[in-house]
Amino acid sequence: MxxxxxxxxxxxxxxxxxxxxxxxxxxxxxxxxxxxxxxxxxxxxxxxxxxxxxxxxxxxxxxxxxxxxxxxxxxxxxxxxxxxxxxxxxxxxxxxxxxxxxxxxxxxxxxxxxxxxxxxxxxxxxxxxxxxxxxxxxxxxxxxxxxxxxxxxxxxxxxxxxxxxxxxxxxxxxxxxxxxxxxxxxxxxxxxxxxxxxxxxxxxxxxxxxxxxxxSETDEPIRQRAILVDGVRRAVLLRHLMTQERWPQVLVFVATQYAADHLARKLHRDECYATSFHGGLSQGARQQTLREFKEGRWDVVVTTDLAARGLHIDQLPVVVNFDVPRSAVDHTHRIGRTGRAGMAGLAITLVTPAMLPQWSLIAKRLNLQIPLEQLPGFETTEPVPEPAPGGGGIKGKRPSKKDKLRxxxxxxxxxxSSTGSAAxxxxxxxxxxxx
Structure with a gap:
């Protein structure tokens, strides 16, 4: 056709x-x-x-x-x-x-x-x-x-x-x-x-x-991995994966602007060309960061969910959820930054023991059959939290205040709208x- x-x-x-x-x-x-x-x-x-x-x-x-x-x-x-x-x-x-x-x-x-x-x-x-x-x-x-x-x-x-x-x-x-x-x-x-x-x-x-x-007839599936790791060792694991897998570029998602700046500085000190991208930056700085990332001048951009929608970067090979997404919808949009226009992509989620219930819920809602890996040298020691009474404490188990307002x-x-139409x-x- x-x-x-x-x-x-x-x-x-x-x-x-x-x-x-x-x-x-x-x-x-x-x-x-x-x-x-x-x-x-x-x-x-x-x-x-x-x-x-x-x-x-x-x-x-x-x-x-x-x-x-x-x-x-x-x-x-x-x-x-x-x-x-x-x-x-x-x-x-x-x-x-x-x-x-x-x-x-x-x-x-x-x-x-x-x-x-x-x-x-x-x-x-x-x-x-x-x-x-x-x-x-x-x-x-x-x-x-x-x-x-x-x-x-x-x-x-x-x-x-x-x-x-x-x-x-x-x-x-x-x-x-x-x-x-x-x-x-x-x-x-x-x-x-x-x-x-x-x-x-x-x-x-x-x-x-x-x-x-x-x-879909033309799009290659996005390959997904989930790795269980202690929260304090996520940055070390991220750097290990970048070195071992030789990723040319990676887009890393975190929960807050502070976390984006903090992780980018930590990676930069470790001789990695990394920078942050979030809503706290000026529009000029945001446009410059995107332009330089598309030109291959940054190995890593650490971002908030600001970059989860609409951001198109040709042949972006890897997306990493450094922080587990807030919801299944956010996960879908985040990993969609890779594997675009028929290209193969890889999405990795770093799951801490504390966020294991949240990740399990996302995987269930999206019907993700992804084995939870533990890599040698990065075995977890942090405890998995007990489920909250009544099923609360995890987004999606019960409507949050924001859900109710929405x-x-x-x-x-x-x-x-209905009243206006009738009038x-x-x-x-x-x-x-x-x-």
Whole structure:
């Protein structure tokens, strides 16, 4: 099957081929026809499966056949993403694809961490497509630099993160500024049922596509290992594995910004080219670190879950969970930084005795059949904690306070959306079809 057979224009198919995207993969085969028809879409596919191209290609094609929005400071298409790094990566792909078009659309990337003034200047006269994080998008609207009332196509990338508690209020405000008649596409690697229900309230009879790992034809599986080790010996074991396995590069996940800085300094003192990457750094420092890592100038980048979503590094061979992830969803996103675009990858989780119950829960929820290894010279001496009374103390056994707040926010948003739809339909004499 070819991109042209799915309805994509020859010029865009050629542009994709120049980037190494020669034939549509599973998610692209399913998503492109739906997006090109103008239907709403809720798509779930593993990280590294080509989701960005699955919406970027039809977006660009629809802009080719659509007159520019009338009036200043307007845009016809909008892509909303949760992180600055993902915003820039999506913008780079769109820029690369549009170069082959006879009349390239104007694409503007807007994200926080830098001055808003250049982005306001870029939007003077409008833009065909805007890629933005929710906070900076709302800042631009409040500065009267951008209007969203002419948006015909909106994409939520990493939609589960945008619908989650941390972005829910901003996203609700953004969606309220969009016209009722629009196409909405949502893409994510994971979609908990509660958030999936909330997502459908913002869409019109969406087509739902879910690509399971077993359905993939092109992606090599990510090989996983779990190693039991005392907490105080994790850094020594990490350095031992790097030396023994001769990894060219590794992305290491920890729980906090402090831990990222601390471990990076420890590795650097041990003559390893390591640095940290987290939300406490300036945007300039974050972009520089990513650029240098992609250029191979760092052996190790120690990061928080900031890098678990949307971060694309070609041929990244290894991901290490130095700290066990907080949830099964976080584990899925973390290990998805390796094994991308058909490349083989390795993901290793260092499990301390204290975190063994948490790891067991993650493995059970993801149906991971991974033997727990103990390496010679790194046998554990720390005790395994007793299970908490009532099954508490481990995320997932019982809803935490944050879980309860998240569920309450989702329920409130769904109720508000339903009420708003009914009121709007009553005012216009039309049935309520959108939240």
């Amino acid at each position: 070819t991109f042209e057979s799915l309805g994509l224009s020859p010029s865009l198919a050629t542009a994709a081929a120049t980037l190494g995207i020669k034939n549509p993969n599973d998610i692209q085969r399913e998503a492109l026809p739906v997006a090109l028809r103008g239907d709403d879409l809720l798509a779930t596919a593993r990280t590294g499966s080509g989701k960005t191209a699955a919406y970027a290609l039809p977006l660009l094609q629809q802009l080719l056949h659509r007159p520019p929005p009338r009036g200043p400071r307007r845009t016809a298409a909008l892509v909303v993403v949760p992180t600055r790094e993902l915003a820039h990566q999506v913008g780079e792909l769109l820029d690369a694809l549009k170069r082959a078009l006879p009349h390239p659309p104007r694409v503007v990337v807007a994200a926080g961490g830098v001055s808003i003034n250049p982005q306001m200047m870029a939007l003077r006269g409008g833009a065909d497509l805007v890629v933005a994080t929710p906070g900076r998008l709302l800042d631009l609207v409040r500065h009267n630099a951008l209007r969203l009332d002419a948006v015909a196509h909106v994409v939520l990338d990493e939609a589960d993160r945008l619908l989650d508690l941390g972005f829910a209020d901003e996203l609700r405000e953004v969606m309220g500024l969009l016209p009722a008649q629009r196409q909405t596409l949502m893409f994510s690697a994971t979609f908990p049922p509660a958030l999936q229900h909330l997502a459908t309230t913002m869409m019109r009879s969406p087509v739902q596509v879910a690509m399971n790992e077993s359905e 569920a309450a926010a989702a329920a409130a948003a769904a109720a508000q 709007s339909a009553s005012a216009h004499g039309a049935p309520a079809t959108r939240g």
